Amino acid sequence: MANTSYRREYLKLVDDHGAAVLAMLRRLCGNVPDAEDAFQETAVRVWKSFDRQPPLRSPRAWLMTIAYRAFVDLHARRPQGDVLTDVADYRLHSPGDAAVKVEEATQLGTAVEELSENLRQVVVLHYTGGLTLQETAEVLGISTGTVKSRLSAALSKLRSILS
Amino acid sequence: MNCEDFLEALVSSEVPQQSEARDHVNSCSNCAKLAEIHARLQHDLASSEPLPQRMRAIWQAAADESMPNTSIAQRLQVQLASEGRNFSRQLRSQSYVLPLAAATVAAILIFLPLAFWFVVGDRMAVQPGLGHQPPPQVAVHPIDATAELDELLAQVNALEVELNAAASRAQLLDARREADVLLATYNNW
Numbered sequence: 001m002a003n004t005s006y007r008r009e010y011l012k013l014v015d016d017h018g019a020a021v022l023a024m025l026r027r028l029c030g031n032v033p034d035a036e037d038a039f040q041e042t043a044v045r046v047w048k049s050f051d052r053q054p055p056l057r058s059p060r061a062w063l064m065t066i067a068y069r070a071f072v073d074l075h076a077r078r079p080q081g082d083v084l085t086d087v088a089d090y091r092l093h094s095p096g097d098a099a100v101k102v103e104e105a106t107q108l109g110t111a112v113e114e115l116s117e118n119l120r121q122v123v124v125l126h127y128t129g130g131l132t133l134q135e136t137a138e139v140l141g142i143s144t145g146t147v148k149s150r151l152s153a154a155l156s157k158l159r160s161i162l163s
Numbered sequence: 164m165n166c167e168d169f170l171e172a173l174v175s176s177e178v179p180q181q182s183e184a185r186d187h188v189n190s191c192s193n194c195a196k197l198a199e200i201h202a203r204l205q206h207d208l209a210s211s212e213p214l215p216q217r218m219r220a221i222w223q224a225a226a227d228e229s230m231p232n233t234s235i236a237q238r239l240q241v242q243l244a245s246e247g248r249n250f251s252r253q254l255r256s257q258s259y260v261l262p263l264a265a266a267t268v269a270a271i272l273i274f275l276p277l278a279f280w281f282v283v284g285d286r287m288a289v290q291p292g293l294g295h296q297p298p299p300q301v302a303v304h305p306i307d308a309t310a311e312l313d314e315l316l317a318q319v320n321a322l323e324v325e326l327n328a329a330a331s332r333a334q335l336l337d338a339r340r341e342a343d344v345l346l347a348t349y350n351n352w
Binding site: 007010011014015018019020022025027036039042043046047108109113123124127128130131133139148151155156158159162163 | 173178196197200201204219222224226264352
């Protein structure tokens, strides 16, 4: 069933978008082990559906959609875990810069964690997942207008949290 | 342009194209703060560290499941990564075991002498209304709870051994993760 070209494309997907998928899942799950489980589940689902539906139009959006659904299924089975403090992103910076960036990112990350589930998912899919407004709407099964209104609400909420 | 229009333009990513929006943000501190948060979200939330090699191995393994020519090293790497994650979760969920075991032993040590005292004490007490009679010959049946106690202690010991082994594996896992980080940052040394 699986031929070499499928396999090559499949591995290219993870090389191109795997880091973004894992980052998105970490933000959605709120902890690393659950995010890694969702990532593994994503890999299985992508491979299973790869020969049936090659992601020709927008591989990233296709991948993020599958990852999001894996998260939703995992989330339904498991309670929320620890809040993520993702300092690893900044380990490649100099110590001084890293300290400032970690502080800022932690503030922002904590503020995002405080958003309601609906607002947080829109923010994470749009900003971390890199999905357009329309793609975000398709993944969540809502209208583009709703995505815009949730993003607006999220920004206003974040402003009040951070100030 | 008012604040509502600005927010609409901001979430539609049209702000850089609109001079009106730029003018508005210069005169409105609230919207300036919104624009700053939007920029931080775009930068901070979009940045991600490189995908760890073990996660790529997990991805690869999903395909290898249906391909028999997977190398043993690949499968071992995936298995280790998966076991590490499962074990980490298991350890978090079992952190109550040691205090529970200690509480069980303490309860046994307190209640066994009390139970013994009540049973033997009742039989040796003088029955009311019969005056001073010589105490009847009491058939003392000693309670031999040694076996049960030994069994419980053995269970506690087994739990302790299991926890020690778990702690060792956790240390090994931490060391492996630290090695991953060191390898990932090797070029910056």
